[in-house]
Amino acid sequence: MKIIKYLFFLIVIIVIGLSLYIATRSGYYNVHREAVIDAPKEVVYEYINDYKKWPEWSPWIEQEPSANISLSDSTAGINSFYHWNGDIIGEGIIKTIHSDKDSILQKIEFTKPRESQGDVYWKLSSKTPSQSIVTWGIKGELSFLEKAIMIYKGGMDNLIGSDLERGLFKIDSLSELAIEQYTINPKGISEYSGGYYLYLTTASKQSGISSKMTEMFLKVKKFAKENNITLSGPPFVLYHEWDDLNKTTIFSTCIPIREKIIPDFQSEVLCGFLDSGRYFKTVLKGNYKNIEEAWSKASQAINTNRLVEDPKRDPMEVYITDPSKVPNPANWITEIYIPVKKTLTLQKTF
DSSP states (O other), X not given: OHHHHHHHHHHHHHHHHHHHHHHHSOOEEEEEEEEEESSOHHHHHHHHHBGGGHHHHXXXXXXXXXXXXXXXXXXBSTTOEEEEEETXXXXXXXXXXXXXXXXXXXXEEEEEXXXXXXXXEEEEEEEETTEEEEEEEEEEEOOHHHHHHHHXXXXXXXXXXXXXXXXXXXXXXXXXXXXXXXXXXXXXXXXEOOEEEEEEEEEEEGGGHHHHHHHHHHHHHHHHXXXXXXXXXXXXXXXXXXXXXXXXXXXXXXXXXXXXXXOOTTOXXXXXXXXXXXXXXXXXXXXXXXXXXXXHHHHHHHHHTTOOBOTTSOOEEEEOSOTTTOOOGGGOEEEXXXXXXXXXXXXXXX
């Protein structure tokens, strides 16, 4: 009997000691992970801010794809919510209480397998125009029972840290796919209205067109601003010569203006006039890096339609969207205009 009493007292002492240990431990937790994502933060933001996209990357839905999901009528922004219920992942709800392009704050409540709540937070910043730094974290206060469970499971970081990493990895993959989407659509015959424009002309290696183009457009815009000239349309490039043998080109960067101006004789920016004319129009929606394929498909479409290019006029690219205002390359729009002669041949429908 004495041994049993001693064992009983020992167990009581252990329980009391363990209880005191648990009670005095801080219940506060803040688990977070950071990742560099190869996409503009505006693209990443859409995957986080809109609960409709969450099943695509959620590490917990990946564990139980058959879980029941219900969403608020408005799935993005403040007051939107996401409710889940599953045999493996339990039941809970998360609601957005703050959202802007740099940060998102959400309240999360678990009802099964046990009641608990916490704060979910996101921080987004740009590492480069095409890269984002994203932090995903969860913080809160554990109850006595939860603290006891965490001792057994190795702590909150050990419990959910890998899930946060998995979620960020999947967001990265989806964001990269999103910015790579593009379409090329040969539209057919189009009448381009023409008009006056400011321009700069240069010769360049074909491989250096993009960098040259950016530099030249900045000079034309600066000239227009310094001389109070109103720009009247999207910028475009006229290709005067294209030498595939030597990989060179001569082109002009142009911006439409409302009326003719006469620049100072020392100015490198000049004023030109483009006659209205008949062109075959092709639209690239997506990253400009696909422009070579777009030109190829435009030429194929011209041949399919038995149209004849007009060598006396210059082909051109018109840049409908401004990349500085439209961060997702998948939404950039470039229009290709190839001058064609008038013929009586009917064109095919695309």
